[in-house]
Amino acid sequence: MKQLAWALCLTPKVLLLATAAALLPACTSVIESGLEPQVLHEVQDGPRPWTDAAPNYDADAVRFAIFSDLTGGERAGVFELAVEQLNLLRPELVVNVGDLIEGSQERVEIDRQWASFNERAQESVAPVFYTGGNHDLLDQQLRTAWEERLGPRYYHLRYRDVLFLVFDTEDHSFERLGEIAKLRQQAIAVAKESGWGEFAKTEYANLPEDETGMISEAQSAYMQRAIANNSDVRWTFLLMHKAPWANNNMSTWLAVEDALGERPFTVFHGHRHTYQHTQRNGRDYIRLATTGGVFLPESGTSMDQLVWVTVDKSGAHIANLKMSGILDKTGKRPGNGEHLCLEPQDCPGE
Structure with missing residues (x-):
């Protein structure tokens, strides 16, 4: 070559x-x-x-970017800025950890939201691969809209010698999906009326499913097959919204971890709107903050961020980028970015 x-x-x-x-x-x-x-x-x-160092060159390096949650009250202009910043960085592809639309009980509104997100995502010069979150999938109406507009709720893709596993962590039975969706609607109403501090006290916010989500037996089996059929990849990345390992009894997730075995992999997820790095069985499990979603600084490190990942012959290298610091050649944020608040300490009114 x-x-x-x-x-x-x-x-x-x-x-x-x-x-x-x-x-x-x-x-x-x-x-x-x-x-x-x-x-x-x-x-x-x-x-x-x-x-004396040699040039940091690897003809087979793969470079991609990740963005995080937009929801809980999307802040206007932030995702558009993220797309412009990603276009400056020129990743080969872009992935995410879900919560791409706010969600609604009305199909017309759901379709409007997807049309808006799709239009903005299409401005990316790199392909954008979607992951579903609870705002995107947590009721029958949202699930149907996703499947009709976007196809499968979980899937895998291979780019060169890197494997991406994209999960649906709202993979509940129809009956349980309806029960959780009802409690969630009540909790969202509380948040709108009294703030996210009160939301944390609701029944929905204290369900195990709010933290861990769900992976069905069928989804688990699908991911295990994808892992087995791509045993020769250099690295595997798992993208999802919630953290199923937070429930150690979720056998469907444990089976995926077992299938991964000793291969190198990294997990990215979202949902809590605060950044957290942990390790599990010697692997990095990284929770991202937001890319235009509501700030929750009382819960941890809160910011608007992107992630830049380089996979080369020495491994996977992860750089967290604060959107407030990604500037164009003029020394300013591109587009309308100078007028946006991208860190909670800079926008106390958010």
């Missing part, structure tokens, strides 16, 4: 003293040979004005 010419010839970190005419044949020969690129220079002897 031919290497990309710019990776060798246009790296800004090195001093190239040869002429352009002299460089081109050297670039071409390395590219066509399949060798890793080398720094070209004319300093023959003695000290050199750079360090």
Whole structure:
């Protein structure tokens, strides 16, 4: 496979003293040979004005981005800014951890919300792969709308030698789905009337399902097959909204972990709107904050964020990016970003 010419010839970190005419044949020969690129220079002897580290180059590296919850009262303009910032970063693909729309009991309103989200997501120069959250899936009307508009609620995809498992953590029976949805509607009404502090005291907020969600036997079996059929991948990423491992008795989740075995993997989830990094069985389990959702600073580290992931020959490298600090070439946030509040301490009225 031919290497990309710019990776060798246009790296800004090195001093190239040869002429352009002299460089081109050297670039071409390395590219066509399949060798890793080398720094070209004319300093023959003695000290050199750079360090000894080799260029951080991996022709097989995969770079993707993640965004988080939009809901609980989406703050206008934040997701649009996130898309503009992602376009500056140029990931190969974009994934997320669910809660993409606010949700409704009315199909017309659900369709309006999906049309709005889809229109904004289409502005991404990289493909955006959807994950469902409770706002997207937690009643029959929402589930039907998802399946009619978007297809499967859980799925997997393989990009080069990286596997993505996308879960539906609202995979309840129809009967239980209706029971939880009713309690959730009551809790949302409390939040709108009295704030999210009171929401935390509602029956819905204290259900085990609010923390852990649900993975059905069918979904668990599907993910186990996807894992078995992709045993040669370099890394596996699991994307979901809620944290099924929070209920250690959920056998369907434990079966997925068992199927993963010793392979390297990372789990990303959302739902609580605060950032948290934990480890389970030596693997990273990362809960993201928000990308335009309601701030809940009393519950932990709250911010609008994106995540940048690079998978290369040495592993998976994860960088959390505060949206407040992703600036364009003018030194400002792109679009209307300068007028947005992206961290709770900067917007006490949010």
